[in-house]
Amino acid sequence: MSDAIEDFDAVDLIRIKRDRGELTTPQIRWLIDAYTRGYVGDEQMAAMAMAILLNGMERREIRDLTLAMIASGETMSFEGLGKPTVDKHSTGGVGDKITLPLMPLVACFGVAVPQLSGRGLGHTGGTLDKLESIPGWRADLTNEEMFEQMRAHGGVICAAGSGLAPADKRLYALRDTTGTVEAIPLIASSIMSKKIAEGTGALVLDVKFGSGAFMQDIDRSRELAQTMVDLGTDAGVRTTALLTNMNVPLGHAIGNANEVRESVEVLAGGGPADVVELTLALAREMLAAVGQPDADVEAALADGRAMDSWRAVIRAQGGDPDAALLVARETHTVVAERDGVLVEQRALPFGIAAWRLGAGRARKQDPVLHAAGIDLHAKPGDAVTAGSPLFTLSTDDAGRFDRALDALDGAYRIGDSGDPVLDGGPLLAGRIS
Amino acid sequence: MSDAIEDFDAVDLIRIKRDRGELTTPQIRWLIDAYTRGYVGDEQMAAMAMAILLNGMERREIRDLTLAMIASGETMSFEGLGKPTVDKHSTGGVGDKITLPLMPLVACFGVAVPQLSGRGLGHTGGTLDKLESIPGWRADLTNEEMFEQMRAHGGVICAAGSGLAPADKRLYALRDTTGTVEAIPLIASSIMSKKIAEGTGALVLDVKFGSGAFMQDIDRSRELAQTMVDLGTDAGVRTTALLTNMNVPLGHAIGNANEVRESVEVLAGGGPADVVELTLALAREMLAAVGQPDADVEAALADGRAMDSWRAVIRAQGGDPDAALLVARETHTVVAERDGVLVEQRALPFGIAAWRLGAGRARKQDPVLHAAGIDLHAKPGDAVTAGSPLFTLSTDDAGRFDRALDALDGAYRIGDSGDPVLDGGPLLAGRIS
Numbered sequence: 001m002s003d004a005i006e007d008f009d010a011v012d013l014i015r016i017k018r019d020r021g022e023l024t025t026p027q028i029r030w031l032i033d034a035y036t037r038g039y040v041g042d043e044q045m046a047a048m049a050m051a052i053l054l055n056g057m058e059r060r061e062i063r064d065l066t067l068a069m070i071a072s073g074e075t076m077s078f079e080g081l082g083k084p085t086v087d088k089h090s091t092g093g094v095g096d097k098i099t100l101p102l103m104p105l106v107a108c109f110g111v112a113v114p115q116l117s118g119r120g121l122g123h124t125g126g127t128l129d130k131l132e133s134i135p136g137w138r139a140d141l142t143n144e145e146m147f148e149q150m151r152a153h154g155g156v157i158c159a160a161g162s163g164l165a166p167a168d169k170r171l172y173a174l175r176d177t178t179g180t181v182e183a184i185p186l187i188a189s190s191i192m193s194k195k196i197a198e199g200t201g202a203l204v205l206d207v208k209f210g211s212g213a214f215m216q217d218i219d220r221s222r223e224l225a226q227t228m229v230d231l232g233t234d235a236g237v238r239t240t241a242l243l244t245n246m247n248v249p250l251g252h253a254i255g256n257a258n259e260v261r262e263s264v265e266v267l268a269g270g271g272p273a274d275v276v277e278l279t280l281a282l283a284r285e286m287l288a289a290v291g292q293p294d295a296d297v298e299a300a301l302a303d304g305r306a307m308d309s310w311r312a313v314i315r316a317q318g319g320d321p322d323a324a325l326l327v328a329r330e331t332h333t334v335v336a337e338r339d340g341v342l343v344e345q346r347a348l349p350f351g352i353a354a355w356r357l358g359a360g361r362a363r364k365q366d367p368v369l370h371a372a373g374i375d376l377h378a379k380p381g382d383a384v385t386a387g388s389p390l391f392t393l394s395t396d397d398a399g400r401f402d403r404a405l406d407a408l409d410g411a412y413r414i415g416d417s418g419d420p421v422l423d424g425g426p427l428l429a430g431r432i433s
Numbered sequence: 434m435s436d437a438i439e440d441f442d443a444v445d446l447i448r449i450k451r452d453r454g455e456l457t458t459p460q461i462r463w464l465i466d467a468y469t470r471g472y473v474g475d476e477q478m479a480a481m482a483m484a485i486l487l488n489g490m491e492r493r494e495i496r497d498l499t500l501a502m503i504a505s506g507e508t509m510s511f512e513g514l515g516k517p518t519v520d521k522h523s524t525g526g527v528g529d530k531i532t533l534p535l536m537p538l539v540a541c542f543g544v545a546v547p548q549l550s551g552r553g554l555g556h557t558g559g560t561l562d563k564l565e566s567i568p569g570w571r572a573d574l575t576n577e578e579m580f581e582q583m584r585a586h587g588g589v590i591c592a593a594g595s596g597l598a599p600a601d602k603r604l605y606a607l608r609d610t611t612g613t614v615e616a617i618p619l620i621a622s623s624i625m626s627k628k629i630a631e632g633t634g635a636l637v638l639d640v641k642f643g644s645g646a647f648m649q650d651i652d653r654s655r656e657l658a659q660t661m662v663d664l665g666t667d668a669g670v671r672t673t674a675l676l677t678n679m680n681v682p683l684g685h686a687i688g689n690a691n692e693v694r695e696s697v698e699v700l701a702g703g704g705p706a707d708v709v710e711l712t713l714a715l716a717r718e719m720l721a722a723v724g725q726p727d728a729d730v731e732a733a734l735a736d737g738r739a740m741d742s743w744r745a746v747i748r749a750q751g752g753d754p755d756a757a758l759l760v761a762r763e764t765h766t767v768v769a770e771r772d773g774v775l776v777e778q779r780a781l782p783f784g785i786a787a788w789r790l791g792a793g794r795a796r797k798q799d800p801v802l803h804a805a806g807i808d809l810h811a812k813p814g815d816a817v818t819a820g821s822p823l824f825t826l827s828t829d830d831a832g833r834f835d836r837a838l839d840a841l842d843g844a845y846r847i848g849d850s851g852d853p854v855l856d857g858g859p860l861l862a863g864r865i866s
Contacts, residue, residue: 050487178447
C-alpha cells in the first residue's frame with residue numbers, strides 16, 4: 001500500500017478497548033498491519049482479543065477490522081469469468097455435508113460457485129476431509145486451475161490459498177489457544193475477510209445454533225448472522241443468512257466417506273429429508289442472490305443435472321466419481337434396549353464420538369481416517385423396537401470404540417409414544433438479509 | 434514440592450475466568466507453576482490477565498494466586514534475628530523518598546526494617562536510584578550481608594534478590610506490554626507475594642491515590658489497600674495500610690540526589706512539612722505493628738538518633754554519608770509571572786518532567802542521571818510574587834529542558850488570594866487494617 005500508516009502504541013490501543021472505548025479506523029489498520037509484520041506480539045493481540053470478546057466492537061470497528069485483514073494479503077476477482085458468482089459458508093456442525101450436493105446443484109444453473117474450504121478441527125468436520133475420501137481427488141489447485149474449472153464446470157471446492165487474509169490466519173490460531181474463539185466481532189471478521197478477499201459477488205451464510213453448533217444460543221447466532229450480513233453488504237457483496245438448527249446431527253452420516261455417500265444419494269434424488277431440505281433452501285437462496293429466484297432446484301436434483309455437474313467437477317479435480325469409497329475395517333452397532341420412540345439424539349456428543357473414532361483431528365497436523373464415522377439408523381421421532389439398530393460406529397482400530405461410546409453416554413434417549421421429541425424445533429429457524 | 438500437581442488445560446482455565454467463573458485452588462496452582470515453567474505461554478497468560486482485569490477475582494482466588502507466586506521461588510525468614518521485623522511498601526509517587534528517612538527512624542527503636550526495593554520505571558522514582566547517588570553506596574547484598582547488617586544496625590535498603598517470586602517477575606513484565614497493569618488482583622498479588630516471601634513479620638502499606646499515583650481514584654485505592662491487607666492478614670503478616678494523597682508532589686525535591694538531600698534534612702529535624710508528616714505517620718504505624726504504639730518518633734528525629742542510624746546503615750553498605758552529592762551541570766529556573774497564590778501543582782506532569790530531565794528511565798536497562806530532577810520553591814497555597822522562583826529544573830544536558838517544560842505546560846497555576854487550592858485534600862486520607 002502506498003499510503004503511509006500512522007504509528008500507534010499497542011498498549012494504548014489495548015487500554016482503549018479494555019476501557020470500553022472505540023478504536024479508530026487508523027488504529028485498527030495499524031494494529032492488524034503491525035500484527036501481520038510481527039511488530040505487535042501474540043501476547044498483545046491475545047489481550048486485545050480478550051478485551052474485544054468481553055467489551056465488544058461497534059459495527060464500524062468490525063468493518064475496519066475486516067478490511068484491515070483483507071488488506072493484509074491478496075484479493076481475487078471473478079469478474080473475467082463472464083458469469084455471476086455466489087458462495088456459501090456454514091459456521092459448521094455435525095454431519096454438515098451440505099456443500100457437496102449444493103455446489104453442483106447451483107452450478108448447473110450457469111452460476112459460478114467458488115467453495116474455498118478448510119479441513120476439520122475438533123468435533124465439526126471439514127469439507128476437504130470429506131472429499132479426500134474420493135480416490136484421486138485433490139484439494140490444492142492453483143488460481144489458474146480454479147478459474148479454468150469454474151469457467152468450464154461452474155463449481156469448484158478447493159483449499160483456500162494461503163495468500164488470502166494472512167492476518168486472519170495468525171489471529172485464528174491465536175484465538176484457538178487463548179480462549180477467545182467465541183467473540184462475535186472476531187468470528188465475523190475472520191469469516192467475512194476471507195469471503196470478501198475471495199471476490200465472490202454474492203454470499204449465503206448458514207449460521208447454525210444448538211448443541212452441536214459453535215453457538216448454542218439462537219440469539220447469539222442471530223447476532224453473528226446480522227453482523228456478517230452487514231459486513232458483506234457494506235463491502236458490496238450481496239449477503240443473506242439462514243439460521244439453522246444444529247441440535248440434532250444433519251442426515252444419517254457423520255464422518256467423511258459416509259458423508260460423501262449420503263451426498264451422492266441426495267444428488268441421485270434420494271437422501272435424508274433434512275439434508276435435502278437444507279440443500280434446497282440454500283440453493284434457492286444462492287440462486288435468488290444472482291437473479292434466478294424462480295430456478296427449479298428440485299427438478300435439477302430429480303432429472304440428474306446436479307449429478308452430472310457433480311461428476312464433472314469431481315473428475316476435473318482428479319477424482320473418480322465411480323470409485324468405491326473406503327469402508328472401515330471395524331464396526332460396532334448399538335441397538336435399542338426397548339420398544340419406543342427415539343426422543344433425543346444430541347449433535348455434540350455424536351460429533352465428539354465420530355472425532356474419537358478418527359473422522360476428525362485434535363491438532364492441525366493430524367491425519368483423519370476417511371472411513372471412520374457414525375451411521376444413524378434412526379432419527380428423533382422415529383419408532384424403534386427392542387433389538388433394532390440405533391447407530392453403527394466405524395473405524396479401522398477397534399480400540400477406539402470405548403472412548404467413542406463414553407462420549408455417547410446420555411446422548412440419546414428412547415421414550416414412549418407421545419413424549420415430546422427434543423430436537424430443538426424446525427431445521428430452518430430464520431432468515432437475515 | 435513433593436505433592437503432585439493435577440493437570441489442567443490453559444484454554445479451559447481462561448474460559449472459566451472469561452465467563453466470570455471462579456478458578457479453584459488446584460487450577461491456580463497449576464496455572465502459575467505451568468507459566469513459570471513455560472508450559473503456559475505468554476499469549477495465554479495475557480488473555481487470562483485481561484479476563485482477570487475485566488471480570489475480577491474473589492478474595493480466595495487472589496490468596497491462591499499470591500501463594501502460587503510465592504511457591505514459584507525461594508522464601509526467606511528473619512526469625513533468627515532475635516528482633517521483630519516490619520517492612521513498608523509504597524505504591525509509588527512523585528517525590529516519594531519516604532523510605533530514606535523512615536527506615537533509620539524505625540530501626541533506631543530496636544526493630545529490623547528489611548527494605549527490599551526496586552529501581553524506577555516511568556514517572557515514579559526508585560529508592561535504589563536515589564541511594565545510588567551517594568558515592569560508594571551499593572544496592573546488591575548477599576542474603577548473609579543483609580542479615581548481618583540487620584543484626585548490627587536494624588535497617589537495610591537493598592535490591593530484592595531474583596529468587597523471590599520469579600513467576601511474579603515474568604507476569605509483571607507481561608502486564609506492562611499487554612495493558613493489564615491496572616488489575617487489582619494482579620497488583621495486590623504481585624506486591625504481596627514478594628513481601629510475604631521475604632518473611633517480614635509486619636507490613637505497612639502506603640497506598641497512594643491522585644493524579645501522580647498509579648490509581649487516581651481513592652475508591653480504587655481503598656479497594657487495593659483492603660485486598661492487600663486481607664492477603665497479608667491471611668498469610669499471618671500483621672498488615673495495615675494508609676491511604677495517602679498523591680495529587681501534589683511530595684516535598685520539594687523530585688529526582689535522586691536532591692531527594693537524598695531532602696531526606697537528610699528530615700533526619701536532621703527539618704525538611705518539608707508533608708514529608709515529615711508522612712514519615713512520622715508511617716513510623717508510628719510500623720512501630721505499633723511490632724508492639725511499640727507509644728514510641729516517641731518525633732523525639733528520635735529531634736535528638737539525632739534517627740540520623741545516627743542513617744549514617745551507620747549507609748556506611749555499612751559502602752556509602753559515605755558525608756560525601757558531597759552530585760550537582761547538575763545545567764539548571765533552568767521558572768519564575769512566577771505575576772503576584773498571587775500557587776493554587777495548583779499537579780504531581781503527574783512534574784514526575785514526567787523529572788523523568789525527561791534524566792531522573793527516571795523509560796526502559797529497564799537505561800541509566801539514570803543522579804543529579805537530574807526538579808526542586809520546587811513554592812507549594813500549593815504559598816503566596817508568590819512576580820519574578821519569584823517557582824521551580825528549578827536540573828540536568829547535565831541542556832537539550833532536555835524543552836521536553837521537560839512541554840510536560841509542565843498547564844501543570845501549575847497561580848490564582849488570587851482566596852481561590853480554592855486544588856491539592857486534592859489532606860495528605861492522610863484513611864487507614865485500613
